[in-house]
Amino acid sequence: MNPRLAADGLTFRYDAGTPLIEGWAAEFAAGEVVAVTGPSGRGKSTMLYLLGLMLRPTAGRVLVDGEPFHGRADADRARLRAARFGFVFQDAALDHSRTVLDNILESTLYRRGDRRADTERAHRLMDRFGVGLRANAKPGQVSGGQAQRIALCRALLGDPDIVLADEPTGNLDPDSSDVVIDAFHERAAAGATVVVVTHDPALVQRCDRNIRL
Numbered sequence: 001m002n003p004r005l006a007a008d009g010l011t012f013r014y015d016a017g018t019p020l021i022e023g024w025a026a027e028f029a030a031g032e033v034v035a036v037t038g039p040s041g042r043g044k045s046t047m048l049y050l051l052g053l054m055l056r057p058t059a060g061r062v063l064v065d066g067e068p069f070h071g072r073a074d075a076d077r078a079r080l081r082a083a084r085f086g087f088v089f090q091d092a093a094l095d096h097s098r099t100v101l102d103n104i105l106e107s108t109l110y111r112r113g114d115r116r117a118d119t120e121r122a123h124r125l126m127d128r129f130g131v132g133l134r135a136n137a138k139p140g141q142v143s144g145g146q147a148q149r150i151a152l153c154r155a156l157l158g159d160p161d162i163v164l165a166d167e168p169t170g171n172l173d174p175d176s177s178d179v180v181i182d183a184f185h186e187r188a189a190a191g192a193t194v195v196v197v198t199h200d201p202a203l204v205q206r207c208d209r210n211i212r213l
């Protein structure tokens, strides 16, 4: 059976210099939570952008269910991302002009769904992650750790079957981090693939395996 997500001979350079990532291969199966670790500046976030079809590789392939997607048109990749991927950016990347709730609901805009059910689900996720009282705040009014948990709610709202998270517990205390990793394992138990870039040893320990870049 094809892995849910795979990198095959992935090479990437930002400019004309030496490639940051060269000939990298990895497979991520449905049902597992995988940590990706490595020194700062090694290219972990870049690798996550490649896996998330946000950057095009210089060479090599990114496969989803065995099908190469890295070279597809932007609109195709965007459609696949909206339907199947949940991405947590390292800096949360919230839209400061909209409320917390609207930021979370943004991930549903490209899916045909029931707005009321999505809103109820968003509130349940916010309560679970301890940010339920901030629904009507603007991102500029919340703490860094709260912004990170709001970004997680946004990524998880659509029950994505591929979750890519960049330092999702970087600003969190151990209890809040546990809630996050529990949620990742829950998605994996439901059949998702979860890839987590992290420097947090406690998080690495709770992942099924660790790939070192």
Ligand SMILES: Nc1ncnc2c1ncn2[C@@H]1O[C@H](COP(=O)(O)OP(=O)(O)OP(=O)(O)O)[C@@H](O)[C@H]1O
Residues within 6 Å of the ligand: 014, 015, 020, 038, 039, 040, 041, 042, 043, 044, 045, 046, 047
């Ligand atoms: N848009 C860009 N243009 C040019 N160089 C970039 C760009 N983004 C990142 N880089 C460079 O690529 C290298 C890898 O960056 P990346 O953020 O992928 O590393 P990382 O392993 O995630 O680091 P950290 O653990 O510090 O978050 C760094 O040297 C960085 O300066």
